[in-house]
Amino acid sequence: MAPKAVVLLSGGLDSTTTLAVAQALGFQVYAISFDYGQRHKVELEAARRVADHMGAVEHLIVKVNLRTIGASALTSEDPVPKGRTVEEMAREIPVTYVPARNTVFLSLGLAWAEALGAQDIFIGVNALDYSGYPDCRPEYIEAFTKMANLGTKAGVEGRAFRIHTPLISLSKAEIVRKGLELGVDYSLTHSCYDPAPDGKPCRACDSCLLRAKGFEEAGARDPLVG
């Protein structure tokens, strides 16, 4: 019986590639997504398509209202930055930063992993093209793992959790290449922070620009932009 792994799935390029990596490593995937009041709710549709198409054993969408907590352009009607260069993105933590988001999401992934009896959790964070998010760095992931093993029944009883970050040191181009090798269908995914009402990507926010750069450098065509 293949071991279970919880995979944090936003339906974007990175988390979808991460799901494919978890499956390639032989895990049964339990995908978890978050309905957190994000303005780009279309990503939950993408997560559903990805989980369904790629054969996740279960797909759990947890409602957690971060909109009431405030302080991010991703959970408000504030404009998201457009047309920035990668250098500009790297210079500071952007307004699209959601306070403690990965901590909240990993905590809920941890709770589900413990309930399922799984010891493995996958998250598609990336420190290279990380756009200034502090909760995408290896030292943060290590600290989370330590905390998780001290604060759970499973951890205390010796069934230690492992947080897998298979993309953490890859460039966007390397992520795209890895996904294509693993047969990922990127037409199922969604990356834009500020999609049109019909779900089409804006092609100007940080997330769209990083995605475009990744496909371009990988010498591949993004099925979303034709």
Added chain:
Amino acid sequence: MAPKAVVLLSGGLDSTTTLAVAQALGFQVYAISFDYGQRHKVELEAARRVADHMGAVEHLIVKVNLRTIGASALTSEDPVPKGRTVEEMAREIPVTYVPARNTVFLSLGLAWAEALGAQDIFIGVNALDYSGYPDCRPEYIEAFTKMANLGTKAGVEGRAFRIHTPLISLSKAEIVRKGLELGVDYSLTHSCYDPAPDGKPCRACDSCLLRAKGFEEAGARDPLVG
């Protein structure tokens, strides 16, 4: 202007006493409670009463559905243990353990603290009468703090978070005494895991028994049991 502190408030004896301690230390209190699918929802009413009566600046109730995640008697219809001695409670992690609950709650408290510009978070965990919960121990709190400061914009920029656990080494009797000294009205609070439909405590679950022992050893009368 008094500094802001986020206080995790369940409406029980411990968190209410913690709120009083935070105020006595001069903080403006921002109370946060969680509607997480608990069977004892009456605790949210208690939290509302406490926050209102004690003058919290704001009281945020975050919905986060831990019931879908499963694996606890507190979020299911499974029976909770009754009539146990303190020694029996201490022997093992009980079925009322909710996977990673304090990690999920502290993460959301951290997110709100960051959004508010607060550096101080109070949680009423207790390692002495801790009933076997791993996420109530000092080493867990230390690990959480380290993770929080690596994974947030505020932490990275040098506005370090502090997690305050004023009750961590107190007995239940010492907690009751401290609260009474600070003028806490314990008739506002609620502790039972399995209250009657009218909200009355069962007086037999671990939480009721620890509370009764605390009042008894403090030589005080619990206003809830008359």
